[in-house]
């Protein structure tokens with residue numbers, strides 16, 4: 001591979017350095033392009049534009065490969081637990097037993113949320129979407145933890161990181177229980193990270209919470225599968241907000257808002273609503289396939305397609321298998337799962353989807369498992385955020401440690417040329 005690319009504009013040639021990644025991806029370094037040529041590049045949605053070099057996650061959309069710090073997602077989902085994967089993503093290596101225990105102990109020390117945060121929660125109507133509540137509460141954490149804003153040393157960053165890993169699950173549980181009219185409480189410091197989350201979310205006020213191994217393993221796996229996905233919409237948001245040196249909590253809050261959208265993490269809720277609509281329509285998948293292909297109809301087959309994967313999303317394969325296992329283990333019969341499988345089969349045989357390489361993505365089956373776990377549909381994207389938290393943290397930390405410049409894209413102006421002001425009486 002040459003180490004420069006030549007660009008010709010009119011009678012001038014410009015040399016652009018070529019950078020090759022670990023997996024032989026090729027990038028043209030255009031950081032000096034405007035200075036050399038006066039030209040910028042234009043790439044709506046950044047489909048062809050890399051925003052950074054990153055050592056955290058690698059994915060190959062053509063081959064359906066996903067690795068966190070070099071480890072295959074299939075291995076991590078089978079052999080690791082969520083807190084172990086969080087440590088791996090954030091610090092770059094799988095933790096030793098001592099590192100794991102210290103990380104968890106440091107997180108537990110930071111898992112109390114100021115009681116005044118409940119007053120903010122009380123101000124929301126019960127009808128409020130939990131993603132909006134969670135984004136607000138996460139941003140509010142800054143007010144109760146001001147030292148987490150100006151983090152320049154790795155020690156300062158570590159303190160902010162264990163704070164959000166300790167407090168975020170509490171905010172998730174409180175957001176759910178507030179909607180359900182249940183008391184807002186804590187879990188138990190003696191429990192594992194995921195066990196503690198389940199207890200905070202589901203403990204009945206009048207009884208002991210019995211841990212269910214199936215739920216623990218299912219949630220562990222789902223959170224691992226959602227933990228990072230390189231420069232997706234919400235992660236890019238976290239990086240660009242963090243690049244202004246806004247604090248970690250403010251950056252995560254912005255990421256939550258980006259994830260909320262139905263084209264992104266909000267798709268897992270939209271998939272269930274779509275499947276429910278198909279079920280209510282007597283299982284008429286053909287009608288929804290036709291809607292998805294009709295250019296005049298804004299409807300899309302939710303849970304299908306992906307900006308990067310033009311093959312099966314490896315996470316979707318794992319989640320589809322887990323859905324069968326979890327529902328079977330829980331003894332849950334859910335016709336929605338059969339509708340989902342029927343829809344997938346139809347789409348994979350349909351020329352429109354084949355031509356556009358539209359396959360099921362991470363959101364297509366995840367909601368079916370959340371539903372079997374008695375998690376309300378409106379909370380599905382919150383569960384996505386809970387899983388994605390370590391990835392957002394890892395990406396924010398990498399951006400800060402690399403001392404990356406503030407994100408500030410250019411534009412191509414296509415508005416009015418220069419013109420003089422006209423007084424209102426003359427308009």
Ligand code: SDX
Pocket residue numbers: 045228229231232233262263264265267292293299300301302303304305306307308356358361362363
């Ligand atoms: C996530 O980026 C990430 O990594 C995200 C994520 C992560 O882990 O962070 O993986 C999580 O967000 C998964 C995606 C969840 N979203 C959905 O399931 C919503 C439905 N999917 C689409 O809206 C769409 O596929 C996107 C948004 C996911 C990707 O859109 P792109 O890459 O911008 O592709 P596009 O809109 O240019 O579509 C290309 C063609 C178009 O048709 P033509 O104009 O070429 O005729 O495919 C069509 C689109 O209309 N198309 C679909 C479709 N997705 C794309 N048609 C029907 N149904 C769909 N779902």
